[in-house]
Amino acid sequence: MDLTQAAGNPVYRFYKNPNVRFMFFGALLCLVPYLKDIGVFNAGMLITIGGAIIYSVAALGLNLLLGFAGLISLGVAGFVGLGAYATAYFTKDLGLAFWVAALGAIALATLIGLLVGLVSLRVSGLYLAIATLCVSEILLKTFESFDSITGGMTGKRAAYPTILGTTLTREGTYIMLVIVLVLLMMLTRNLVKGSFGRALHAMRGSEVAAQAMGVNLLKYRLLAFALSTAYAALAGALYVTFIRSSYPTTWTITLSLNILAVVVIGGFRSIYGTILGSFVAFIVPDLILKKLPVIGDVPGLAYIFNGVMIIIVIMFYPAGLIKLFSDARGLALRLVSGKARKAVN
Amino acid sequence: MADNLERAASLAISDLSIHFGGLKAVDNLSFTVYEKEIFGLIGPNGAGKTTVFNCITQFYKPNAGSVKFLANTGETVELVGRPVHTIIKLGLVRTFQNVEVIKELPLIDNVLIGAHTSFKASVFEQALTLPRARREERRFREKAMNALDILGISDRANMLAGGQPYGVLKRVELARAIVSDPKLIILDEPAAGLNESETETLSHTIKLLRDQIGCTILLVEHDMGLVMGICDRICAISFGKFLACGSPSEIQKNKLVQEAYLGEQQGGDD
Numbered sequence: 001m002d003l004t005q006a007a008g009n010p011v012y013r014f015y016k017n018p019n020v021r022f023m024f025f026g027a028l029l030c031l032v033p034y035l036k037d038i039g040v041f042n043a044g045m046l047i048t049i050g051g052a053i054i055y056s057v058a059a060l061g062l063n064l065l066l067g068f069a070g071l072i073s074l075g076v077a078g079f080v081g082l083g084a085y086a087t088a089y090f091t092k093d094l095g096l097a098f099w100v101a102a103l104g105a106i107a108l109a110t111l112i113g114l115l116v117g118l119v120s121l122r123v124s125g126l127y128l129a130i131a132t133l134c135v136s137e138i139l140l141k142t143f144e145s146f147d148s149i150t151g152g153m154t155g156k157r158a159a160y161p162t163i164l165g166t167t168l169t170r171e172g173t174y175i176m177l178v179i180v181l182v183l184l185m186m187l188t189r190n191l192v193k194g195s196f197g198r199a200l201h202a203m204r205g206s207e208v209a210a211q212a213m214g215v216n217l218l219k220y221r222l223l224a225f226a227l228s229t230a231y232a233a234l235a236g237a238l239y240v241t242f243i244r245s246s247y248p249t250t251w252t253i254t255l256s257l258n259i260l261a262v263v264v265i266g267g268f269r270s271i272y273g274t275i276l277g278s279f280v281a282f283i284v285p286d287l288i289l290k291k292l293p294v295i296g297d298v299p300g301l302a303y304i305f306n307g308v309m310i311i312i313v314i315m316f317y318p319a320g321l322i323k324l325f326s327d328a329r330g331l332a333l334r335l336v337s338g339k340a341r342k343a344v345n
Numbered sequence: 346m347a348d349n350l351e352r353a354a355s356l357a358i359s360d361l362s363i364h365f366g367g368l369k370a371v372d373n374l375s376f377t378v379y380e381k382e383i384f385g386l387i388g389p390n391g392a393g394k395t396t397v398f399n400c401i402t403q404f405y406k407p408n409a410g411s412v413k414f415l416a417n418t419g420e421t422v423e424l425v426g427r428p429v430h431t432i433i434k435l436g437l438v439r440t441f442q443n444v445e446v447i448k449e450l451p452l453i454d455n456v457l458i459g460a461h462t463s464f465k466a467s468v469f470e471q472a473l474t475l476p477r478a479r480r481e482e483r484r485f486r487e488k489a490m491n492a493l494d495i496l497g498i499s500d501r502a503n504m505l506a507g508g509q510p511y512g513v514l515k516r517v518e519l520a521r522a523i524v525s526d527p528k529l530i531i532l533d534e535p536a537a538g539l540n541e542s543e544t545e546t547l548s549h550t551i552k553l554l555r556d557q558i559g560c561t562i563l564l565v566e567h568d569m570g571l572v573m574g575i576c577d578r579i580c581a582i583s584f585g586k587f588l589a590c591g592s593p594s595e596i597q598k599n600k601l602v603q604e605a606y607l608g609e610q611q612g613g614d615d
Contacts, residue, residue, distance in 0.1 A: 209445035
């Protein structure tokens with residue numbers, strides 16, 4: 001039963017490699033369109049699951065900021081929206097390729113994110129939450145008012161991405177979402193395991209101690225905000241090309257709060273937790289609760305569900321639902337070893 | 346004292362003053378710490394000891410005076426006016442009165458934070474784990490492991506800091522200081538919260554830091570047994586003012602120092 005003995009075994013090392021695991025996870029997600037073909041899912045569900053993947057990307061960025069650096073942002077929705085509109089504008093109006101448009105959208109959003117990062121040096125906690133919320137609301141007003149670029153209240157259309165000359169189908173775009181998510185999971189893990197991640201940890205723990213250890217608060221706060229905004233804008237780019245439209249009503253504070261719920265429910269500082277949180281917060285209300293009698297007809301059901309989940313998780317599972325897995329594994333191991341001991345006796 | 350003149354000054358504080366509103370927390374204080382010396386700063390509660398530390402490490406900007414430090418480049422530099430996060434690069438590192446560790450990280454990663462400024466790989470290199478980032482991570486991880494080994498807690502390297510006993514966390518702080526390759530370590534009440542045997546181990550450790558790693562030690566401490574036992578020289582202050590400076594026995598005999606402590610701890614064990 002001693003797993004450490006197997007550490008030198010290449011098969012075991014392969015199985016334990018986190019990047020390999022991320023890819024396996026991605027492969028599992030890629031099965032969804034095929035499950036649709038054999039009738040397990042319908043097309044609407046594919047969009048819901050794709051949406052959860054897209055919001056996972058934004059939530060990963062928020063987790064970097066909130067979970068690791070300890071900085072709050074209630075402006076995620078605004079930046080996802082900015083990424084969406086910018087990508088739609090760059091592809092539709094300027095005729096740029098999807099990946100160029102997405103990079104441009106990320107660069108644009110990151111610039112604004114850096115400005116918010118500068119603000120974060122002066123304010124913290126509740127005030128930072130208010131400041132970021134204001135930025136998001138300003139962006140939202142911009143989406144509504146700049147008809148010529150954003151289409152105003154009538155929304156903005158976009159198309160499935162064209163990559164290497166072929167325009168992807170809905171399923172193809174979905175696979176692209178999964179690939180981007182897996183790549184980001186790898187990048188994020190690398191980032192948080194290195195000196196960058198430790199600097200964020202130090203900043204969250206104590207700014208005084210972090211500075212004494214040589215962590216430049218200005219640099220790392222700006223980096224944290226820039227990265228978090230870049231993730232959000234990328235999520236926006238993915239959204240607009242998968243959903244193929246963007247309306248101002250999508251990018252309100254309720255989305256920011258839902259993404260915040262994702263991080264809290266899934267687990268601070270956990271990559272898989274973020275994705276789990278996103279699936280719980282965005283899929284459970286749509287695919288399960290809405291099917292229930294009476295409850296299913298309650299307006300704003302998703303928000304009520306997420307609110308209740310936040311309360312339950314904070315009270316009983318402050319480390320997030322992802323902890324359920326390690327707890328379950330620990331329990332299973334105890335049961336197995338208990339049985340083994342009995343057998344020996 | 347004669348040999349002190351031949352030794353280079355590691356830290357020279359002259360005419361240091363800082364006031365908060367009307368309160369003069371540090372008033373025209375001067376003292377010099379020589380290289381490879383264990384130097385104690387003592388004084389009754391509220392004497393301004395930690396404030397002096399904060400002025401040295403630039404958390405507070407002194408209103409007047411200078412703090413000259415013999416940096417790891419071999420040059421003597423003025424610390425006053427430098428940004429806080431640049432101090433450690435010069436070879437000056439501090440620990441905290443209330444241990445400042447990250448509970449959610451294993452001990453080894455907590456120690457690695459001390460090597461933060463030695464990491465040269467950019468965020469991009471880290472994100473893609475390019476060779477330089479991997480190499481650095483491996484090298485400093487080894488170094489951090491050595492530091493934990495010196496302090497006798499390498500067997501706990503991969504345990505989370507949260508839940509570790511206070512004595513272990515204090516040692517983690519020391520290990521974190523070691524990996525920054527310091528010339529001078531400033532210890533803020535290293536024995537606070539430790540029991541007698543832990544304090545005993547601590548005094549050995551502090552001497553070890555000086556003898557093996559070759560750094561100078563400046564410490565603030567209330568445990569007179571420890572201070573008198575390990576310090577080469579001591580500076581006593583009261584209400585931010587200089588009282589006396591000298592060897593432990595000189596300080597114990599000093600009338601001004603005895604008065605300041607009001608017989609509370611007349612240089613003996615408490």
